[in-house]
Every structure is written in C-alpha cells, then in structure tokens.
Amino acid sequence: MLTTKLKAATAATTAFLAFAAAPAVADVDLEFYFPVAVGGAAANTIEDLTAEYVAANDGVNIEAIYAGSYQDTVAKALTAARGGNAPQLSVILSVDMYTLYDEDLILAFDDFAQTDEDKAWLQSFYPAFMENSMIDGKVYGIPFQRSTPVLYWNKDAFAEAGLDPETPPATWDEMIEMGKALTKKDDNGNVTQWGVRIPSSGFPYWLFQGLTTQNDVILVNDAGNETNFDDPAVVDALEYLVALSTEHEVMAPGIIEWGATPKAFFEGQTAMMWTTTGNLTNVRTNAPFDFGVAMLPANERRGAPTGGGNFYMFKGSTDEELQAAFDFIKWISQPAQAAKWTIATGYVAPSPATWESPEMKAYVEDFPPALVARDQLEFAVAELSTYENQRITRIFNDALSAAITGQKEPAEALAEAQAAADDILKNYR
Amino acid sequence: MINRHWIHGWLLLTPAFVFLVTFTHLPAITTLIDSFFTTPRGRRPSEFAGWDNYQTLINDAVFWKVLGNNFWFAVGTIPTSIGLALIMALWVNKQLWGRSFVRMAYFTPTVLPMIAVANIWLFFYTPGFGLFDQITGIFGVGQSNILGSPNSALWGVIVVTIWKEAGFFMIFYLAALQTIPPSLIEAARIEGASPWTIFRRVTFPLLMPTTLFVSVNAVVNSFRMVDHLFILTGGGPDNASSLLLFYIYETAFRFWETSYAATLTVILLIILGLLAIGQFFFFDRKVHYR
Numbered sequence: 001m002l003t004t005k006l007k008a009a010t011a012a013t014t015a016f017l018a019f020a021a022a023p024a025v026a027d028v029d030l031e032f033y034f035p036v037a038v039g040g041a042a043a044n045t046i047e048d049l050t051a052e053y054v055a056a057n058d059g060v061n062i063e064a065i066y067a068g069s070y071q072d073t074v075a076k077a078l079t080a081a082r083g084g085n086a087p088q089l090s091v092i093l094s095v096d097m098y099t100l101y102d103e104d105l106i107l108a109f110d111d112f113a114q115t116d117e118d119k120a121w122l123q124s125f126y127p128a129f130m131e132n133s134m135i136d137g138k139v140y141g142i143p144f145q146r147s148t149p150v151l152y153w154n155k156d157a158f159a160e161a162g163l164d165p166e167t168p169p170a171t172w173d174e175m176i177e178m179g180k181a182l183t184k185k186d187d188n189g190n191v192t193q194w195g196v197r198i199p200s201s202g203f204p205y206w207l208f209q210g211l212t213t214q215n216d217v218i219l220v221n222d223a224g225n226e227t228n229f230d231d232p233a234v235v236d237a238l239e240y241l242v243a244l245s246t247e248h249e250v251m252a253p254g255i256i257e258w259g260a261t262p263k264a265f266f267e268g269q270t271a272m273m274w275t276t277t278g279n280l281t282n283v284r285t286n287a288p289f290d291f292g293v294a295m296l297p298a299n300e301r302r303g304a305p306t307g308g309g310n311f312y313m314f315k316g317s318t319d320e321e322l323q324a325a326f327d328f329i330k331w332i333s334q335p336a337q338a339a340k341w342t343i344a345t346g347y348v349a350p351s352p353a354t355w356e357s358p359e360m361k362a363y364v365e366d367f368p369p370a371l372v373a374r375d376q377l378e379f380a381v382a383e384l385s386t387y388e389n390q391r392i393t394r395i396f397n398d399a400l401s402a403a404i405t406g407q408k409e410p411a412e413a414l415a416e417a418q419a420a421a422d423d424i425l426k427n428y429r
Numbered sequence: 430m431i432n433r434h435w436i437h438g439w440l441l442l443t444p445a446f447v448f449l450v451t452f453t454h455l456p457a458i459t460t461l462i463d464s465f466f467t468t469p470r471g472r473r474p475s476e477f478a479g480w481d482n483y484q485t486l487i488n489d490a491v492f493w494k495v496l497g498n499n500f501w502f503a504v505g506t507i508p509t510s511i512g513l514a515l516i517m518a519l520w521v522n523k524q525l526w527g528r529s530f531v532r533m534a535y536f537t538p539t540v541l542p543m544i545a546v547a548n549i550w551l552f553f554y555t556p557g558f559g560l561f562d563q564i565t566g567i568f569g570v571g572q573s574n575i576l577g578s579p580n581s582a583l584w585g586v587i588v589v590t591i592w593k594e595a596g597f598f599m600i601f602y603l604a605a606l607q608t609i610p611p612s613l614i615e616a617a618r619i620e621g622a623s624p625w626t627i628f629r630r631v632t633f634p635l636l637m638p639t640t641l642f643v644s645v646n647a648v649v650n651s652f653r654m655v656d657h658l659f660i661l662t663g664g665g666p667d668n669a670s671s672l673l674l675f676y677i678y679e680t681a682f683r684f685w686e687t688s689y690a691a692t693l694t695v696i697l698l699i700i701l702g703l704l705a706i707g708q709f710f711f712f713d714r715k716v717h718y719r
Contacts, residue, residue: 075682099685102470190571201577202663252556255577255666260555269557391684398491401666405579 028324030062033090035073035309041281042145045344049337053328060324070309074099077314081105086314088325094132094310095385095393097141098224102387102428107313108138112326121330124351128306131382141310142329143350145341147278148304148373148380149210151297155290157182157193157271168272168294172214172240175272175297179250182271195250197270198241199258204400205384205393206307207274210296211237213303213381219396224386225428229396230411230418233300238403238410240299246406254405262286276307277373280346284367293369295376302379308347339363348373386421387428395420457698463691475688482692492693494668495676498583502672503651505587506594511643513591514598515636519628521599522606532603539597547660550589551576554661576662579669586670589657594650598643605639606632645708652701673697 032050036042043066050064067073070093077090078100086105100106113119122139133141155165161181169175179195186192198207212219217233220226228234244251258275265273266286274296283291296304311329313322331337333350335357342349343363354360355374364370386392399417402408408416464482469475486492521532538546553560556574565573575585609632617627655675658664664671664679671679677697681690 071683078685103685104470186569188569188571190566190569201665252572252574254556254574256574257551257555257577259551264557267558388684388686391686394679394684397665398667401579405577405666407579407667 028060028321030060030089030321030325030328031087032062032064032325032328033067033073033077033087033092034064035067035070035091042345045341049332049340050328053331057327060328062328078103078105081314081316084316086316088317088321089311089313089329091144091309092312094129094141094143094146094306094308095383095389097132097135097310097312098385098387099389100312101135101140105314106140107315107322108140109142109313109326109329110138112313112323118330121333124353126350126352126377128377128380128382129350132306132385133310141312142333144309144311144333145278145345145347146306146308146310146350147276147347148306148376149207149274149296150277150304150372150376151272151274151294152265152279152283153272153292153294154265154268154287155292157268157289161271165290166292168292169297171297172299176244176248176250179244179272180248183250191249191252193268194252194270196244196272196274197251197256197261197264198244198274199256199261200400200404201255201258203258203393203397204255204404205396206305208237208241208400209305209381209384210274210303211241211299213305213379214296214299214301216300216303218381219384220386224389225425227386227392227396227418227421227425229399229421230415235411235414238400238414242403242406242410245404255401265291277348278308278346280370280373281344282346284369293372295372295379302376304376304380305383306377306380307383335360342370346370348377386425388424391424392421460691460694460698463688464695466688468686468688478688482689485689486692486696491668491671491676495671495673498669498671499652499673501583502587502590503648505584506590506651507644507647510591510594511598511640511647513595514643515602517595517599518602518606519632522603535596535599537596538593539600541593543593543654543656544660546589546593547657550585550592550657551661554585576670577666579666582662582666582670586657586661589661590650590654593654593657594647598647601639601643602636605636609635641708641712644712645705648704648708649701652697673700 034043034046036046047064050062054060054062065087067076067090073090074092074096077087077092080086081103092100097106109122110119113122125133125143129143129146130139133139133143151168153168158165158167158178161178163178163181169178175196182193182195183191184193200207209219212234215233215237217228217231217237219228219234221228245253252270261270261273261275262279262282264270265283266288268289277293280293295302311333313325313329317325332341335349335351335354336359338349338351338354339357339359341347342354343359349355349360355364384393384396395417399408399413403410403413465478465480466475467478467481517535521528521535525531541549554573554575556562556572556577561575562572575581613631613635614627617631622630652672652674655672655678658670658672658675662670664675668676673693674697677690677693680686680693
C-alpha cells in the first residue's frame with residue numbers, strides 16, 4: 001500500500017513538475033508480472049533491465065512484479081484479469097497461450113506493429129520458438145526466457161569407464177551401451193553410479209517429448225485440439241524410456257526427482273543427465289569435474305522440445321498503455337538486453353541477431369557449451385501445448401508416471417490418456 | 430426488557446456473524462450453486478448443467494483414487510499421531526533431567542512452516558544421497574525411492590504429517606495432564622493400584638475431553654493439510670499420493686475447471702459435515718467422566 005501511495009505521490013509530483021516545465025504529458029503506469037524458475041539472479045536481472053528502461057524513457061513507469069513460479073504467475077494473471085485489473089504485460093509459459101487465448105485475455109502483437117521495423121522485429125526470432133507463439137498466423141507471444149533440454153556428461157566418469165571422454169552418445173543405442181559401461185555397482189550389488197538420468201517428476205512430458213521427437217512423431221496438431229498420444233512411435237519411445245531402467249538397468253527405477261538431478265550429477269550418482277539449458281550456469285559453477293554439454297541423442301532424427309516463457313500483452317488497458325507495453329517488450333528483446341539476460345541465466349537467446357552481438361560472441365568464446373542449445377534449435381519442435389493445456393498435460397504426465405513405475409503397460413497407459421484427452425478436446429474442434 | 434436483551438444479544442453476535450456469513454456461509458452456498466453450472470470461459474459463458482458435474486464425478490477415476498488415498502491418509506495419521514502425542518506428553522510430564530529441552534524438541538516441528546518441513550524431508554528421502562539412504566548405505570542396503578514409487582509415496586507423506594502433528598497434539602495433552610489433581614493419583618496409589626491401572630482407570634478417562642478435541646482436529650487436518658504435497662510429490666506418481674483438497678486445488682487453479690472444483694468441494698463439505706456431526710453427537714456423550 002505504502003509503495004502505491006508513494007508511487008502515486010511521485011507520479012503526481014512528476015506530473016506537476018512536467019506541467020510546470022512543459023506541456024503536460026501524463027505518465028503511463030504499467031504492471032509487469034514475471035515468474036522465476038531458476039533462482040535469484042534472474043529476478044535481479046529483470047528488475048535491473050526494467051529500471052534501465054524506465055530511466056531512459058520519460059513518461060513511462062513500469063512496475064516489475066515478481067509473481068512466483070510459472071504456475072503462480074499464470075494463476076495471478078488470470079485472477080487479476082477476471083477481476084478487471086489485468087496487468088498490461090506478463091511473462092508466462094509459452095504453452096499456456098491457448099488457455100489465455102481461450103479465456104479471451106491476450107492481444108496479438110501484429111495489431112500494434114505499425115512500422116516496417118516493428119513488423120521485421122516480429123519476424124526476427126528462431127522459428128522453433130515461434131511455433132509456440134502464434135495462433136492463426138498472428139503473433140500472441142514474444143519469446144523471452146526460452147530453454148531446451150540438453151545432455152550433460154561427466155568426462156571423468158567416461159574416462160574411468162574406458163570411454164572417450166570427448167564423445168557423448170549420439171544415438172539411443174549408444175546411450176544404452178555407454179550407460180552400461182558407466183553403471184557401477186559395489187560389492188553388495190548396489191548401484192553407486194547410474195549411466196544416465198532422465199528426471200520424471202512433476203512434468204515428465206517435457207523430456208519425454210525429446211524422445212518422441214527423436215522418434216519422428218509429433219504429440220499434438222498445430223491447432224492444439226488433437227493429440228497423438230497413442231501413436232505407435234510414441235508408444236515405442238515410452239517403451240525405450242521404461243526399458244532404460246527395467247531391461248538395460250542403466251537408469252534408476254521409479255520416478256526420478258527433477259530438482260535433485262543436478263545435485264545427483266555433481267555427487268557422481270549419475271554419469272549423464274538430461275536437463276534444461278537453464279541449468280548451464282549452475283552446472284558450470286558447481287560441477288567438481290570436467291563436464292561436457294551435447295545435443296540429445298538421435299533415433300530416427302535429432303530432436304528436442306523448446307520450453308520456457310513468452311511475453312504476453314493483456315486486454316483491458318488503454319491503447320496508450322498497451323502501445324507503451326509493446327515498446328518495452330520490443331526494447332527488452334533487442335540483442336543488447338537479450339544478451340545480458342542469456343549470460344546471467346543460461347536461457348537461449350531467442351533471436352539470431354543476439355548471437356551476433358559482441359557481448360554474446362565474447363561469452364561463447366569463453367564458454368563454448370552455451371552454443372549447443374542454439375545449434376539444437378534447428379531440430380527443435382514446439383513444446384506440447386493444447387487448449388486446456390494444464391489438464392491435458394496432467395493426463396499425459398499421469399500416463400507416463402504409470403508406465404515408468406510399472407503400473408501399466410506403455411501402450412495401455414497411452415491409449416487411456418488419448419481417450420481422456422479426446423474427451424476434453426472434442427469441444428474445441 | 431426481554432426485547433432489549435434480545436437486541437443486545439444480537440448486537441454482540443453481529444461482528445462474528447458478519448464474518449462467518451461473508452467468509453463461510455455465503456461461499457458455501459455459492460459453491461453449491463456453481464456446482465450445477467458449467468465453467469465460464471472467456472469465449473463461452475456459463476450454462477446450467479444440472480447433475481452433469483456430479484455425473485462426471487462418479488465416473489472420475491482420479492476422484493475415487495484421491496478419496497481412497499484420503500481414507501488411508503486419515504487412518505495412517507490420526508491414531509498414530511494421537512498415540513504418539515499421548516506418550517510424549519506422559520513422558521515430558523515426569524520429573525526428568527532436561528525436561529524443557531525435550532518439550533521444546535517435541536514441539537519444534539509444529540512451529541516450522543509446512544513448506545519448510547516438506548523441503549527438509551524431501552532431502553531426507555532423496556534417493557542415493559539423502560539422509561535415509563546415507564544411513565542405510567552404511568549397512569549395505571541399496572538405494573530407496575520412497576516418493577518415486579506408487580506403493581510407498583503416500584506412506585512417505587503420512588510419516589511427514591505424523592512428525593509434524595504429534596508435537597502439536599502433545600501440547601494439549603500436556604496441558605490436560607497438568608490439570609489432573611495429584612490427589613487422585615496419590616489416592617489410587619495408596620489403594621495399591623499399578624501404574625498401568627492408574628493410567629487406564631484415572632488418567633486416560635480424565636483426558637477424554639482432550640482426546641475428543643484432538644481427534645476432531647486430527648480429522649479436520651487429514652483433509653486440510655496438503656501443503657507438503659506441493660513440495661514432496663505433487664500428488665504423483667500417477668495420483669498415488671494425491672489427496673482430495675489437493676485435487677480440488679489443481680482442478681480449480683491449475684486446470685481452471687472451477688465448476689467441477691465446486692462439485693468436488695461440495696463432496697468435501699458433506700464429508701466434513703458428517704464427520705463433525707458424528708464426532709460431536711455420538712462421541713461427545715461418552716467423553717465426560719462420571
């Protein structure tokens with residue numbers, strides 16, 4: 001409350017001074033919700049960038065509001081919008097786009113792009129990121145904190161197992177072979193180091209989508225209203241994932257915790273792990289051994305999903321406010337700002353121009369693994385996103401968990417998930 | 430004069446009444462009404478749905494699963510945490526060295542926020558390098574994956590809840606034990622009663638009102654405490670550790686299926702209402718020592 005009053009007072013004073021000095025220009029006040037999924041540095045960077053913009057642009061006030069996890073942020077934005085107090089802009093998961101669209105809450109960026117420069121800006125991002133950002137040819141989301149999963153490997157463990165420490169597995173079969181060489185047991189037959197770790201808690205669908213893409217199958221159509229969960233290639237991918245711990249015994253059985261995965265890697269509990277490129281800076285700082293970063297192994301083809309959050313603009317504000325929000329989003333996604341953000345966090349810079357900026361060039365020269373995620377974008381597909389997205393992914397996650405924990409056969413679990421998803425999505429066809 | 434008393438009475442009741450109506454009764458009634466409509470979406474307004482939501486509920490396998498989980502969660506937590514609380518209270522009610530320290534140690538879990546507790550236990554349970562696996566590893570036992578297996582995830586959650594709750598209930602028993610006049614126990618002892626008989630015939634019956642209070646709390650908590658699920662398991666794997674309130678939260682604020690969440694809430698209200706009636710009307714009669 002106090003800050004609101006102070007702000008109002010400051011705004012009033014500024015307005016008064018402006019009035020005294022020059023013809024009155026009313027301040028535009030914007031609210032900007034942002035989530036943080038990977039720790040403190042990210043929040044500071046966003047606040048710094050916002051402050052920098054406000055300082056450089058008279059007449060615009062932007063309040064950057066930390067809104068919790070991705071889940072909390074979408075919940076807050078939806079609640080605020082329903083109460084008639086929608087923020088002007090927010091960073092929310094790219095996969096929640098259809099949900100926000102269905103609630104009739106978001107605006108297309110095309111409607112604000114007036115100049116040729118603006119229109120060129122909308123075309124300036126990697127196509128892999130835009131797949132999750134457009135509906136019916138219109139841009140509803142601007143890629144910002146975007147990520148993709150990569151494979152990290154422990155070079156010391158590879159050398160110890162008699163493998164070439166510079167060569168990560170390039171195919172599914174190699175991952176099993178190398179995994180077998182890397183799995184170590186003690187005298188009692190208990191495993192002390194697993195070959196590979198593909199975490200499956202919370203949102204197993206994301207890394208699993210890596211496997212399905214490598215099997216050359218997509219999980220959902222472009223319109224987001226028809227899933228493909230029971231496709232034989234999807235079943236095959238799930239059978240591969242399950243076999244890693246049952247048949248080949250290169251991965252721990254049961255559900256594997258997402259959050260503890262980097263720690264398990266540092267502790268030598270696993271020699272390879274699949275996790276987000278958002279962990280890059282974390283691994284670089286904390287791994288007590290030499291590590292490598294590689295693209296996920298291929299089967300029919302290479303492949304990985306994209307992930308992370310986009311900027312959205314919300315309905316319910318004046319044109320002037322929305323235009324100001326548009327200008328801010330455009331500014332923050334320019335190479336200089338995007339490079340700062342990527343270097344601080346490890347998120348993948350979303351436009352080719354950013355990678356050409358001097359800051360990024362210096363960064364990747366010092367730390368080449370940062371390039372792997374960018375190079376993998378060529379093979380990347382949109383993260384699973386449908387209407388009623390949270391519900392559909394929950395159904396899919398439950399099916400994956402049931403198969404991973406051996407309660408259901410992969411084919412059976414996926415057929416049930418497809419039926420349940422059809423039941424919900426038939427309303428949107 | 431009677432009229433004046435009447436007005437005074439109502440005036441005194443008004444503040445509490447206003448808050449109860451605003452935050453308890455009206456929402457309950459709105460929930461009931463909402464459960465007969467479809468969820469409004471930005472592009473599709475709400476429509477009258479009749480019994481559709483209840484039909485969905487009956488056919489919803491996840492609902493029956495979380496209801497079953499909630500039953501086992503209640504059975505697993507209530508008697509054990511009450512029993513433990515009683516034992517701990519009897520123990521720290523004695524004259525023993527470092528009594529305040531032991532009391533404080535038992536009470537600490539209650540003071541901690543549930544989210545913090547869940548994070549601590551998440552580390553205990555972590556396969557490979559968590560506390561439990563490090564201890565069992567010394568004896569040559571392999572890795573466990575308590576929260577990652579459908580057979581053990583709910584039990585992992587139950588243990589955390591008992592650890593958290595027992596200390597809280599202990600405080601009530603301790604307070605009750607200190608109100609029992611020592612003369613009763615001394616009289617029994619002069620009669621030659623054994624410690625066990627004293628407990629069974631004197632102490633425990635005098636504690637019955639506290640037991641009722643604690644058990645009402647424990648029952649309510651078994652439906653209300655879901656904070657730790659967000660951290661420990663997220664309801665997984667495949668809903669093996671999900672509870673009714675957690676499912677309601679997910680339906681309402683993750684899936685935004687608000688009218689189905691209202692339907693689930695109506696069921697929760699009915700269950701809690703029946704339990705409260707059961708406890709107060711049937712149990713209450715046998716509670717007081719005569």
